[in-house]
Amino acid sequence: MIVGILEWVGSTKWSVMLLESYYAWPLLESTHVVTLAFFVGTALMMDLRLVGIAFPGVPVTAFTGRLLPWTRFAFALMVTTGLLLFYSSPLRYYNNIFFRLKIVLLMAAGLNIWLFHSRIHLKVAEWENDLRPPRAARIAGLLSIIIWTSVVFSGRFVAYNWFECDIQPQPGWVNFLAGCELVGEEAMTGP
Amino acid sequence: MPEAWYPFFEWCEGTFLGSAVRESIYAFPVIEAVHLIALCVIGGAIIVVDLRMLGFGMKDQRISELAEHVRPWLVGGLAVMLSTGVLLFLGEAVKCFYNNAFWVKMLTLPVALVFTFAVKGRLLDGLETGTRSRLLGSASLVLWVVVAAAGRWIGYS
Numbered sequence: 215m216i217v218g219i220l221e222w223v224g225s226t227k228w229s230v231m232l233l234e235s236y237y238a239w240p241l242l243e244s245t246h247v248v249t250l251a252f253f254v255g256t257a258l259m260m261d262l263r264l265v266g267i268a269f270p271g272v273p274v275t276a277f278t279g280r281l282l283p284w285t286r287f288a289f290a291l292m293v294t295t296g297l298l299l300f301y302s303s304p305l306r307y308y309n310n311i312f313f314r315l316k317i318v319l320l321m322a323a324g325l326n327i328w329l330f331h332s333r334i335h336l337k338v339a340e341w342e343n344d345l346r347p348p349r350a351a352r353i354a355g356l357l358s359i360i361i362w363t364s365v366v367f368s369g370r371f372v373a374y375n376w377f378e379c380d381i382q383p384q385p386g387w388v389n390f391l392a393g394c395e396l397v398g399e400e401a402m403t404g405p
Numbered sequence: 406m407p408e409a410w411y412p413f414f415e416w417c418e419g420t421f422l423g424s425a426v427r428e429s430i431y432a433f434p435v436i437e438a439v440h441l442i443a444l445c446v447i448g449g450a451i452i453v454v455d456l457r458m459l460g461f462g463m464k465d466q467r468i469s470e471l472a473e474h475v476r477p478w479l480v481g482g483l484a485v486m487l488s489t490g491v492l493l494f495l496g497e498a499v500k501c502f503y504n505n506a507f508w509v510k511m512l513t514l515p516v517a518l519v520f521t522f523a524v525k526g527r528l529l530d531g532l533e534t535g536t537r538s539r540l541l542g543s544a545s546l547v548l549w550v551v552v553a554a555a556g557r558w559i560g561y562s
Contacts, residue, residue, distance in 0.1 A: 251449075252452055256448075256449050259449040272470075276465055281456075366442055370437055
């Protein structure tokens with residue numbers, strides 16, 4: 215069902231035009247990359263402050279108050295360009311194991327952000343000037359650094375998918391995780 | 406570009422490191438990803454200060470104070486960026502020779518570096534938000550965006 219919908223989306227006029235365009239696609243992707251530096255860059259600066267290894271003397275609220283709107287704005291651009299790139303070739307990304315990993319990591323990042331803002335940040339007034347924020351805040355900052363770094367890695371590897379469904383045989387778990395539907399001979403000769 | 410430089414690019418590609426990067430199917434993508442992480446660190450360090458110079462973002466801190474805080478991350482990020490960048494270049498030096506985006510990047514990168522450290526870096530003391538800071542901040546943003554975009558564009562040809 216999902217495959218059918220994505221197949222249809224990928225066959226629409228605009229999707230094909232985008233995929234085959236000479237400038238639009240590279241422009242979209244380079245915007246995605248430049249915005250990445252903006253988004254992950256500002257997020258990392260805040261994470262480093264939360265971990266307690268950068269910006270001593272700058273209150274945490276300078277980041278969560280003044281800088282965060284810009285980080286969010288960059289994230290909105292990130293999602294927009296990302297969705298358009300997905301739209302250009304939906305089925306290919308859907309069956310890309312690194313794309314799937316990236317989506318899972320994005321959900322983990324979202325969960326970490328939600329936990330931070332719904333719990334740890336509520337009492338920020340008590341510790342915003344601490345050089346070394348409370349343990350929970352330091353963990354949230356460290357997790358954020360690890361998750362976003364992994365998102366960047368998996369995002370870059372989407373373009374180098376070594377586990378393309380067309381490349382068979384692959385280990386069973388790879389085909390399972392990538393959602394590859396094997397047909398005929400491939401299905402028989404899988405390892 | 407001067408044809409006379411071509412042998413140098415060929416030599417680069419033939420170096421031990423160049424061959425090593427080319428021969429592994431994982432080396433190039435992994436180095437690229439590290440290059441991207443360093444891009445984020447540099448991006449963050451530069452944008453925090455440039456936004457502030459434009460009068461946005463962390464307005465309760467002085468421009469010079471923020472610049473002081475980001476310096477180690479900027480320098481560290483640049484070190485990783487340059488070393489991974491050289492490795493990527495060695496892996497495909499001949500392709501780079503014929504690549505316009507590569508030359509755009511090689512011309513704008515030194516300008517951006519000199520601007521950041523020799524121009525912007527020296528004018529920060531006591532700098533308040535104003536026309537001067539706004540000009541410096543926008544010039545810095547434009548320069549680095551061109552460097553980053555040209556870098557990404559090397560891969561499209």
